Amino acid sequence: MSKVIRVSISTIVGGGICVAASDGQKVHQFLYDVIQGGNRAEISFFGVTRMTTAFLNAAVGQLYGEFEESVLRSRLLPPVDFEEWHLRRLKLVVDRAKLYFSDQERVEEIFKDNLDD
């Protein structure tokens, strides 16, 4: 039976300023362990006052290179304690990560081809 584990970003980072990719890595490690352990994560944005896409890419974006999207859908619950801007940034990063990892080599190749034109 899988457990629901609340992942409080500000607790892991040690404050509400979530701007460093290195802090995003700490959150990523926590999420990775929850998912790998067969449990479900409920991300809490409580107390998050600042947040960059660099932080979110490290915390969440890279999960899409490690797990199937279907696995993440079943293991990541809707976020809680959020403000609207948290969700907008999270959605932006998740959509970008899906695109990036859907066919990473092809995406990078397209960018390079365009530049050669």
Place this chain on the structure above:
Amino acid sequence: MVVLGASEISADVYGFQALATLHEQLETFDHRKVGIDCSRLRWIDAQLGTCLLTIVNLSRKRGNEISLYGISPKVQTILQKNKTLTGSVADRYGTTIPVTKFELDAEVEFSKYCSAHLLRPEVPKMSKGLREKFLEGLDELFANSSLHSKSSIPVFSGGQFFPNRDRLTFVISDGGRGINGSLEAAGFRFPTVANSIEWAMQMNNSARSGDIPGGLGLGILQEFVRLNEGSLIVCSQTGYWEMRAGRVSMHNIRASYPGTAVSLEINTRDTRSYHMKSRVNPKEIW
């Protein structure tokens, strides 16, 4: 002795050209005492003290001792008020954001510095939405320097309020490999350095490859500045990119700026809410 040839250094293509030229002159010296003749200089935009410190610190890293000569009292006062130069000159109207250095991994300290100075009572009153978007933009800029610049010296940041014009400007300058250098390291090639900046400014374009996606920060910033009718300048190596009143222009400058400097200027009278009308459904994130 090298001569700083410009009479005015403003946040525009000519100003960055002058700064890049100074850097190229200093690059020819190693382990020497070098004087910079500033006697022609009549004006410098205070926030560009950040760029001056990037250039001087890179030269010091080469073992040089740098001194300024012939600096006019007016320029000296400008640069002392915002702590580019040492010396105690009071900032009577509180319009400067002091030039401060940050290590590349000091993202949190940088965020705190920005908050502390934007919340000062003498800062023009801004809407909550505008202040948050501006802070987000600054955080994204610093994150970019931190992730991509590989700068061997700290990042310098500083700013200036212009209460009469309802403007607030901020500069972040690193002494790293530049946007084009970072993209080249990732295997990208561009006809000109300015083209590489233009590419990096677009949403979803990034030097990153491998496990962690990227490419959102500069796009977000550009979108914000366009809506705010502010201006954004990026000078990186020989490339100069500028967006003013929503119009983008690019130039290739004749000398190479060491690393990347970004100047962000916003209209503080902007009352736009910056809240999107459409909401994100938390059940449809993943």
